[in-house]
Amino acid sequence: MRYESTRSNLSGTDTFAVLQGLAQDGGLFLDKTLGSRPFAVQECLKKDSLGMAEMILSYLMPGFENMKELVEKAYSGKFETEDLTPLVQVGDAYVLELFRGPTSAFKDVALSMLPQLMTAARRQENMQGKTVILTATSGDTGKAALNGFMDVDGTSIIVFYPAEGVSPMQQRQMATQEGKNVTVCSVEGNFDDCQRGVKEAFASLADQLEGTGVSLSSANSINIGRLAPQVTYYFVAYAKLMEMGRIAFGDKVDFVVPTGNFGDILAGYYAKLMGLPVGRLVCASNANKVLTDFLETGLYDRRREFFKTTSPSMDILVSSNLERLLYLASRDENKVKGWMEQLNTQGFYQVDADTLKNIQDSFDAGCCDENETMAAIKKVWAEEKYLLDPHTAVAWHVMEQKGEKKNRPQVVLSTASPYKFPGPVLKALGVEAGKDEFADAAKLNEVTGVAIPENLAKLQQKSILHKDRIARDQIIAYVLEKVNA
Numbered sequence: 292m293r294y295e296s297t298r299s300n301l302s303g304t305d306t307f308a309v310l311q312g313l314a315q316d317g318g319l320f321l322d323k324t325l326g327s328r329p330f331a332v333q334e335c336l337k338k339d340s341l342g343m344a345e346m347i348l349s350y351l352m353p354g355f356e357n358m359k360e361l362v363e364k365a366y367s368g369k370f371e372t373e374d375l376t377p378l379v380q381v382g383d384a385y386v387l388e389l390f391r392g393p394t395s396a397f398k399d400v401a402l403s404m405l406p407q408l409m410t411a412a413r414r415q416e417n418m419q420g421k422t423v424i425l426t427a428t429s430g431d432t433g434k435a436a437l438n439g440f441m442d443v444d445g446t447s448i449i450v451f452y453p454a455e456g457v458s459p460m461q462q463r464q465m466a467t468q469e470g471k472n473v474t475v476c477s478v479e480g481n482f483d484d485c486q487r488g489v490k491e492a493f494a495s496l497a498d499q500l501e502g503t504g505v506s507l508s509s510a511n512s513i514n515i516g517r518l519a520p521q522v523t524y525y526f527v528a529y530a531k532l533m534e535m536g537r538i539a540f541g542d543k544v545d546f547v548v549p550t551g552n553f554g555d556i557l558a559g560y561y562a563k564l565m566g567l568p569v570g571r572l573v574c575a576s577n578a579n580k581v582l583t584d585f586l587e588t589g590l591y592d593r594r595r596e597f598f599k600t601t602s603p604s605m606d607i608l609v610s611s612n613l614e615r616l617l618y619l620a621s622r623d624e625n626k627v628k629g630w631m632e633q634l635n636t637q638g639f640y641q642v643d644a645d646t647l648k649n650i651q652d653s654f655d656a657g658c659c660d661e662n663e664t665m666a667a668i669k670k671v672w673a674e675e676k677y678l679l680d681p682h683t684a685v686a687w688h689v690m691e692q693k694g695e696k697k698n699r700p701q702v703v704l705s706t707a708s709p710y711k712f713p714g715p716v717l718k719a720l721g722v723e724a725g726k727d728e729f730a731d732a733a734k735l736n737e738v739t740g741v742a743i744p745e746n747l748a749k750l751q752q753k754s755i756l757h758k759d760r761i762a763r764d765q766i767i768a769y770v771l772e773k774v775n776a
């Protein structure tokens with residue numbers, strides 16, 4: 292089985308793609324037979340979460356040996372609940388709680404698995420030397436990746452986050468990270484600056500590091516080993532709805548996904564291509580609504596004002612994983628290459644009508660401003676006694692906006708614990724927030740009675756271990772310095 296670049300026919304095995312992260316031509320690795328190989332959907336739906344993960348990952352990455360063992364090592368005993376991602380009915384909709392992992396963000400689902408895949412790939416490819424994981428984060432990937440790769444043999448990890456672009460709790464989570472092989476650095480810029488810096492580091496350092504025993508890889512969702520584990524929870528949600536008697540096999544289910552880098556929702560499209568009866572995939576954006584505009588018009592235009600919102604993990608204007616969808620919808624490497632070049636040099640591109648239609652056949656889009664985000668948190672708490680984090684609130688709002696398809700079950704993907712953003716959540720409930728995130732969290736707990744996740748409660752006692760801060764054009768130099776240290 293071969294993975295190929297979205298921008299050419301450059302190819303490699305699945306283990307190679309996981310180790311490499313990004314294809315050498317700047318494209319993303321993709322299995323171009325996706326959607327044409329059979330997958331035993333009904334058999335998969337009968338399994339428990341770990342069993343589904345094993346089956347789905349073996350299908351997507353058959354080159355890995357012992358997937359069952361890798362899955363068990365990744366997940367057993369690491370999440371709050373045994374089924375990893377519980378489905379909860381809220382009003383007449385459903386919330387898929389993806390934040391019950393070790394760092395209280397949905398990124399844990401993938402980033403618990405990625406280190407297992409990476410070490411297995413190193414073993415299978417007989418790799419010597421060290422793999423250095425470079426990661427740009429809008430807040431949650433950083434901590435989940437640090438947690439996943441901490442003290443993993445043969446690897447080290449460097450995380451870059453936007454200095455003023457993450458929540459105080461997210462910043463605290465990263466700055467207190469322990470482990471011999473971890474580096475955390477803030478960047479004077481936004482997430483897009485971090486992501487661009489990391490991509491440039493890949494491009495310019497690959498040759499320089501040749502022969503040094505150091506190779507670079509990525510924990511961002513550009514890595515197929517990061518994307519693939521996310522497919523599982525779409526199956527989990529579907530199986531739960533069957534178990535609850537809400538649907539029979541074959542009935543369609545809509546998923547509403549709070550979206551930033553387009554990884555989470557793309558995993559839903561993978562599930563659909565594998566045969567899961569997915570209805571609409573609804574892409575929910577905050578005030579940075581570049582994807583809403585694109586999905587409605589086919590014009591992707593990042594030349595616009597960038598907003599800092601209360602859902603910082605979605606403050607993104609260049610959504611990397613969209614590139615995989617562009618390929619799947621156009622089946623044309625040259626077109627994708629052209630669009631990506633134009634985005635890079637001119638800041639926009641317009642897809643052709645056929646590609647747009649293929650995309651719109653599966654995707655809907657909507658957006659939510661700051662007031663609407665706050666209103667959704669307030670309303671769902673008042674009416675259902677369910678506490679949404681700001682990202683999930685964006686999706687909830689968009690679901691209500693698109694209310695016409697309510698005859699089908701609507702599943703809202705919940706991507707973070709409200710306790711990662713206690714200040715804004717308190718404000719939404721009409722309670723004054725203070726300057727200290729732990730005091731805010733305690734107050735939120737007092738007001739709602741919703742438990743504080745243990746990993747967040749414990750942070751307060753931990754010392755700050757990482758204080759580096761650099762300008763956005765220093766990322767490459769910083770990586771070189773750390774790699775050579």
Ligand SMILES: *Cc1c(COP(=O)(O)O)cnc(C)c1O
Binds near residue numbers: 431432707
């Ligand atoms: C990363 C993240 C998102 C966006 O997910 P993408 O896969 O980047 O689209 C949404 N919400 C939260 C809380 C996140 O951490």
